[in-house]
Amino acid sequence: MTDEDFRRLCDFLYRRSGMVFTEAKRYFVERRLAERMRVTGATSFASYFARLRSDQPGEVEPFINAFTVNETYFFREEHQLQCLSTDLLPARLMERPAGRPLRIWSVPCSTGEEPYSIAIWLLEHWPQVDAYEIEIVGSDIDTRALEAARAGLFGRRALMRLPEALIGKYFEPVDDEHWRLIADLRQSIHFSTVNLVDLAQTRAHGRFDVIFCRNVLIYFDEASRRMAAENLYENLLPGGFICLGHSESMSRISPLFEVRRFADAIIYQRPGERGDG
Amino acid sequence: MPLIRARAGEAAALPADRASLIAALEGGSAGERLHAARALAALPGAVAPLSAALHVEAEPAVREVIFTALARLGCEEAADALLPLLRARQASLRNGALAALAAMPGRLPARLPALLADPDADIRLLACELARALPAPEATTLLCAVVERESEPNVCAAALDVLTELGGPQALPVLERGARRFDATPFLRFAFEVAIRRIRASADTDP
Amino acid sequence: MAEAGRARILVVDDAGLVRLYYRQALEAVGFAVEEALNGVEALEKLLRAPADLVIVDVNMPLMDGITFLRALRRQPLPLAALPALVTSTEAGAGDVAAARAAGANLYLVKPLEPAALVLHARLLCGVPA
Numbered sequence: 347m348t349d350e351d352f353r354r355l356c357d358f359l360y361r362r363s364g365m366v367f368t369e370a371k372r373y374f375v376e377r378r379l380a381e382r383m384r385v386t387g388a389t390s391f392a393s394y395f396a397r398l399r400s401d402q403p404g405e406v407e408p409f410i411n412a413f414t415v416n417e418t419y420f421f422r423e424e425h426q427l428q429c430l431s432t433d434l435l436p437a438r439l440m441e442r443p444a445g446r447p448l449r450i451w452s453v454p455c456s457t458g459e460e461p462y463s464i465a466i467w468l469l470e471h472w473p474q475v476d477a478y479e480i481e482i483v484g485s486d487i488d489t490r491a492l493e494a495a496r497a498g499l500f501g502r503r504a505l506m507r508l509p510e511a512l513i514g515k516y517f518e519p520v521d522d523e524h525w526r527l528i529a530d531l532r533q534s535i536h537f538s539t540v541n542l543v544d545l546a547q548t549r550a551h552g553r554f555d556v557i558f559c560r561n562v563l564i565y566f567d568e569a570s571r572r573m574a575a576e577n578l579y580e581n582l583l584p585g586g587f588i589c590l591g592h593s594e595s596m597s598r599i600s601p602l603f604e605v606r607r608f609a610d611a612i613i614y615q616r617p618g619e620r621g622d623g
Numbered sequence: 624m625p626l627i628r629a630r631a632g633e634a635a636a637l638p639a640d641r642a643s644l645i646a647a648l649e650g651g652s653a654g655e656r657l658h659a660a661r662a663l664a665a666l667p668g669a670v671a672p673l674s675a676a677l678h679v680e681a682e683p684a685v686r687e688v689i690f691t692a693l694a695r696l697g698c699e700e701a702a703d704a705l706l707p708l709l710r711a712r713q714a715s716l717r718n719g720a721l722a723a724l725a726a727m728p729g730r731l732p733a734r735l736p737a738l739l740a741d742p743d744a745d746i747r748l749l750a751c752e753l754a755r756a757l758p759a760p761e762a763t764t765l766l767c768a769v770v771e772r773e774s775e776p777n778v779c780a781a782a783l784d785v786l787t788e789l790g791g792p793q794a795l796p797v798l799e800r801g802a803r804r805f806d807a808t809p810f811l812r813f814a815f816e817v818a819i820r821r822i823r824a825s826a827d828t829d830p
Numbered sequence: 831m832a833e834a835g836r837a838r839i840l841v842v843d844d845a846g847l848v849r850l851y852y853r854q855a856l857e858a859v860g861f862a863v864e865e866a867l868n869g870v871e872a873l874e875k876l877l878r879a880p881a882d883l884v885i886v887d888v889n890m891p892l893m894d895g896i897t898f899l900r901a902l903r904r905q906p907l908p909l910a911a912l913p914a915l916v917t918s919t920e921a922g923a924g925d926v927a928a929a930r931a932a933g934a935n936l937y938l939v940k941p942l943e944p945a946a947l948v949l950h951a952r953l954l955c956g957v958p959a
């Protein structure tokens with residue numbers, strides 16, 4: 347790959363996803379590009395790049411995939427969980443009418459690590475957890491992933507970021523390599539099927555105080571991203587928050603949300619209703 | 624365990640028939656207008672009420688979802704409703720319309736040549752950006768023609784920006800001629816240099 | 831990341847060639863430069879790390895320059911007071927007036943000459959030549 351090809355590719359990635367790769371990351375980019383060219387049988391950068399630009403046949407998703415971590419695990423992006431308990435929930439409590447539960451949506455939740463992490467985090471780190479009703483919903487399009495989520499059986503890799511003490515407290519060992527989440531916790535999360543780009547399906551889930559929508563929109567094409575973001579906007583209460591994944595930026599998705607900076611994370615917010623709402 | 628298992632969703636009941644959606648779009652709260660615009664897009668005959676709303680709607684979020692809805696409809700009528708907004712005085716309307724048109728590449732080939740030849744340089748400039756949504760060969764042909772005849776530096780620069788991303792070797796002779804015409808403008812000199820360098824690099828490495 | 835003591839400029843434009851051109855001109859005289867492609871990304875970047883000046887185009891996808899300026903001026907201080915140089919293609923009366931009303935400190939017509947860019951950047955950042 348020439349210098350100019352490298353720039354062309356980085357410009358494309360930047361325009362499409364917001365991810366920035368500098369000269370220092372050249373080796374990283376080249377390795378992934380070489381792998382994709384090998385898999386697709388492309389014989390030159392120009393022919394691969396043409397395929398990528400036209401996204402035929404669906405080359406953007408595997409390409410972006412090569413630059414991101416697709417595997418989900420407990421306490422992934424812990425700083426956002428920290429932000430949830432320190433800033434987001436306290437902000438929501440100020441707006442919440444008495445008696446309404448706080449609702450949190452993990453979508454997509456894949457095999458459940460994310461919604462269970464939210465539950466464990468709040469039990470451990472949010473002193474007010476006993477004072478309010480909290481509903482956590484986990485949804486995904488993949489019904490097999492949801493089955494695994496409900497079963498709550500996890501391997502070593504999924505637990506690598508969890509402190510030993512928490513594994514002891516919330517899991518029961520099944521064998522040397524597997525742990526099952528305690529029944530109380532498994533039963534506290536409601537799992538459901540949803541396609542993020544289907545308005546009727548997202549709508550049926552009601553409105554939430556906080557939505558975690560991490561590591562999925564980056565793979566969608568522009569139209570689907572906008573559609574999903576607008577669906578999620580309607581799933582948020584006015585003033586509600588949405589968290590994206592680490593490599594994702596709302597600047598490539600939708601202008602509907604306000605950008606908010608908290609101590610631990612950049613979070614997006616549905617604006618409060620102005621008078622007429 | 625204080626966490627409670629969620630009940631089924633609690634979505635508010637909303638009108639679904641065309642007449643009530645149009646009424647909500649015209650007179651509802653911001654949240655209702657937003658929902659009505661999105662729901663209306665699923666019913667036939669949505670372009671007229673949606674584009675009418677666009678001209679009077681003051682809430683940016685509602686405008687955005689109308690642009691998305693028109694883009695998804697993607698029909699000739701939707702494209703024609705968006706075109707005049709490229710001339711809007713408000714930057715947000717211009718750019719919303721631009722994004723929606725870019726999302727319907729099938730409607731562009733019939734409209735781009737006229738836009739690229741528009742007497743208003745700002746329209747020609749936005750039209751160059753629309754060409755980015757086309758397959759590379761078509762875009763290259765249209766934009767090379769722009770570079771050949773364009774006298775306004777900013778329009779030419781917009782064409783170069785897109786060619787830098789997608790241009791193939793057939794653009795090189797045109798770019799070399801164009802570079803001489805704009806030699807006196809530093810930014811254009813730079814833009815031509817980068818575009819030529821980038822296109823030449825991948826042309827060289829092609830087997 | 832800006833080095834200590836170097837004034838930092840955020841260039842906001844959806845044209846990659848424009849961002850690259852400004853970057854080279856500004857870095858050549860010692861500014862640290864960051865880039866954003868639209869108003870939303872500019873807000874994200876400014877909320878992550880402060881800047882001394884933002885140079886912003888009017889026509890951009892998802893969030894145009896005028897909408898960005900309004901959102902910027904609504905931020906808490908000191909961000910709300912960040913100097914903003916707006917650039918656009920036509921000296922169209924509409925854009926100039928809208929940019930002024932939205933809180934632009936200066937409006938320049940594209941294409942910019944590097945000398946003018948550097949001169950105004952220095953003035954707005956309070957950096958001596």
Ligand SMILES: C[S@@+](CC[C@H](N)C(=O)[O-])C[C@H]1O[C@@H](n2cnc3c(N)ncnc32)[C@H](O)[C@@H]1O
Nearest residue numbers: 416418454456486487488540541542560561562
């Ligand atoms: C990489 S995982 C993200 C899991 C978790 N949020 C995380 O960040 O670790 C992506 C998930 O998105 C789901 N997904 C893909 N398309 C979807 C759609 N249209 N609607 C809902 N979920 C979808 C996949 O089934 C997969 O489980």
